[in-house]
Amino acid sequence: MQSLSNRSKLVSNKKLSFMEKLYIPAILGGMLITFKHLFRKNNTLKYPEETKKFAPVYRGMHVLKRDEEGRENCTACGLCAVACPAEAITMTANEREKGEEGLYREEKYAETYEINMLRCIFCGLCEEACPKEAIFLTDRIVPTNFERGEFIYGKDRLVEKVDARIDISARQFTGKRKI
Amino acid sequence: MVKVTIDDVVIEVEPGTTILNAARQAGGDIVPPAMCYYSKLEGSGGKCRTCLVEVAAGSEKDPRPMPKLVASCSTPVMDGMIVKNKTSERVHENRGAVTEFLLINHPLDCPVCDQAGECKLQDLAFDHGAAKTRYEEPRRKHEPVDIGNTIKLNQDRCILCYRCVYVGNQLCDSRVHGVMHRGEHAEISTYIENSVDNEFSGNMIDVCPVGALTDKTFRFKSRVWFLKPMNASCECTKCAGKAVVWMFGNQIYRVTVRKDEYDEVQMIDGKPAWICNECRYDKKDVSKWTIEEPLKLKRTSVISQGHYDKPNPLNDSTKNLK
Structure with missing residues (x-):
C-alpha cells in the first residue's frame, strides 16, 4: 500500500562492495571528522566558573517592583492571578493606613503575595496583565531546594529591597503604561 | 398600543412607555446603556445622557426627525416613531463624548x-471611551469617607447619578444623605455627619x-x-430573603441583591427584591442560607472566568443545597 505521508523509505538489500567490506576507509573517515573537531571553537562553557549570557527575552524569577520613592507598586488587583494559567499566584489585599503612604503607592496593597514556583511555568502573562508595572520576570534563576514549601515565595523574597534594586531595564519596558 | 421601530425592530408597547423601556421589552443589543436610570426607582433617569438615541421620525402624524439626540430613558414613544440607536453614527459619537465627560474626574x-x-x-x-484623556487639569480629589458603619464613599468615583439618593428617599424611612453644592462642586454627602443606618440603606x-x-x-x-x-x-422577617451570596470556598464574602440583565434588582413576586441590612452585612455564615444554584453569568463576563456549571459535590458548601 502506498504511504499516506510519503515519508517512508524502502529498505534495500544491496550487497556491499569489496572496499566497503574492508571497513577501514569508513573508520578512517570517521576519525578524520573527530580530529577536525579538535581545532574547532569550543561550544561548551566551564559552568559555574563561566556563565552564559541570557537572551534579552529570558523569563526567570519574578520581582515585585517599587517606584522611585520606594513605595510598592502592587495594589493587589488580582489581574496577574486571573491571567496566570498555572494558578501559581495568590494574594490577599489590605487597606493602607494613615502614615503608611511611604510604603505603599495606592490605598490598597498586597498584604500577602505568594507565587508557587513549582506551579509557575514562567510564561510572563502576569507581567503582561499587570496594570501597575509591579511584577516583572527577571534573569535570575529560581534556586533549587530540598523542601517543597520553600518554593512558595512570599513578599519577603519577591519584593525588591529599597537599597538593592533589581535592574530590569535591559529586558523590560517600564514607563510604557501611565500609572 | 403604539408601534415603534427601534433599529429595524418593530414592537408594540403601551402608550407612555419610554423609548428605553420599549427597547428593553424588545431586548437584545438594541437596548441603550443607562448609567442613571433605574426602573425600580421612581424619578431616576435623565442625568447621565448615556442613553441618548436618535429619533429619525417623531411620529406617524409628524414624521419630522427630532433635531437633537434625546435621552431615551425619559422620552415617551409615539405611534410610528422611528428610533436609531446602534445603527446611528451620531449616537455612537455622542455616547463617546458623554463617556469622556463622565471620565473627566473619574480616577483611573x-x-x-x-x-x-x-x-x-x-x-x-x-x-466607547478613548484610550487617552484630553483633560489636562488635575482631577478632583477627595479622601474616602465612611457614611455609616457599613458603607464607604469614594467621592472621586461618583458620577452623580442620584440613584442612591432615590434609594434613601424611597426605601428608607428618612433620607440622611443627598447631593450638596452645585456644578463641579456637587458631591454626595451625609446630612451633618449623620450616618446612614436605615434598614434598607445597604x-x-x-x-x-x-x-x-x-x-x-x-x-x-x-x-x-x-x-x-x-x-x-x-x-x-424584613425582606424577601432572596439574595446572591458571593462565596470563596465555604466562606461568604458578601451578599448582594439579585440582579437582572440590566443590572437592576430582580422582581420577585411582583416586587423588587431589595434586601435588608441584616441579610447583607451580618449573615456571612453559610448555615444561615439555603444555597439554590450558581448564578448564571454571561460567557463574556469576567466573573465567569472561574466558570462552573454546578457546585462541586465534594465541597462542603453544597451541604445546604436542595
Whole structure:
C-alpha cells in the first residue's frame, strides 16, 4: 500500500562492495571528522566558573517592583492571578493606613503575595496583565531546594529591597503604561 | 398600543412607555446603556445622557426627525416613531463624548476599586471611551469617607447619578444623605455627619453604577472574579430573603441583591427584591442560607472566568443545597 505521508523509505538489500567490506576507509573517515573537531571553537562553557549570557527575552524569577520613592507598586488587583494559567499566584489585599503612604503607592496593597514556583511555568502573562508595572520576570534563576514549601515565595523574597534594586531595564519596558 | 421601530425592530408597547423601556421589552443589543436610570426607582433617569438615541421620525402624524439626540430613558414613544440607536453614527459619537465627560474626574483606579468587573462605567468606557484623556487639569480629589458603619464613599468615583439618593428617599424611612453644592462642586454627602443606618440603606451599594459606594464588610477582601456567586435564600422577617451570596470556598464574602440583565434588582413576586441590612452585612455564615444554584453569568463576563456549571459535590458548601 502506498504511504499516506510519503515519508517512508524502502529498505534495500544491496550487497556491499569489496572496499566497503574492508571497513577501514569508513573508520578512517570517521576519525578524520573527530580530529577536525579538535581545532574547532569550543561550544561548551566551564559552568559555574563561566556563565552564559541570557537572551534579552529570558523569563526567570519574578520581582515585585517599587517606584522611585520606594513605595510598592502592587495594589493587589488580582489581574496577574486571573491571567496566570498555572494558578501559581495568590494574594490577599489590605487597606493602607494613615502614615503608611511611604510604603505603599495606592490605598490598597498586597498584604500577602505568594507565587508557587513549582506551579509557575514562567510564561510572563502576569507581567503582561499587570496594570501597575509591579511584577516583572527577571534573569535570575529560581534556586533549587530540598523542601517543597520553600518554593512558595512570599513578599519577603519577591519584593525588591529599597537599597538593592533589581535592574530590569535591559529586558523590560517600564514607563510604557501611565500609572 | 403604539408601534415603534427601534433599529429595524418593530414592537408594540403601551402608550407612555419610554423609548428605553420599549427597547428593553424588545431586548437584545438594541437596548441603550443607562448609567442613571433605574426602573425600580421612581424619578431616576435623565442625568447621565448615556442613553441618548436618535429619533429619525417623531411620529406617524409628524414624521419630522427630532433635531437633537434625546435621552431615551425619559422620552415617551409615539405611534410610528422611528428610533436609531446602534445603527446611528451620531449616537455612537455622542455616547463617546458623554463617556469622556463622565471620565473627566473619574480616577483611573480600577485595580483598587471593588466595583471593577461589575462596573457599568468600565463597560461603557470599554465600548466607547478613548484610550487617552484630553483633560489636562488635575482631577478632583477627595479622601474616602465612611457614611455609616457599613458603607464607604469614594467621592472621586461618583458620577452623580442620584440613584442612591432615590434609594434613601424611597426605601428608607428618612433620607440622611443627598447631593450638596452645585456644578463641579456637587458631591454626595451625609446630612451633618449623620450616618446612614436605615434598614434598607445597604441597597444603595447595589444601585451605584460605579464604585463610589462600596460595602465596608467586603472592602478589599477579594476581587469579584475570584468569587462564586450563588443564588441563595434565607428566612428574614424584613425582606424577601432572596439574595446572591458571593462565596470563596465555604466562606461568604458578601451578599448582594439579585440582579437582572440590566443590572437592576430582580422582581420577585411582583416586587423588587431589595434586601435588608441584616441579610447583607451580618449573615456571612453559610448555615444561615439555603444555597439554590450558581448564578448564571454571561460567557463574556469576567466573573465567569472561574466558570462552573454546578457546585462541586465534594465541597462542603453544597451541604445546604436542595
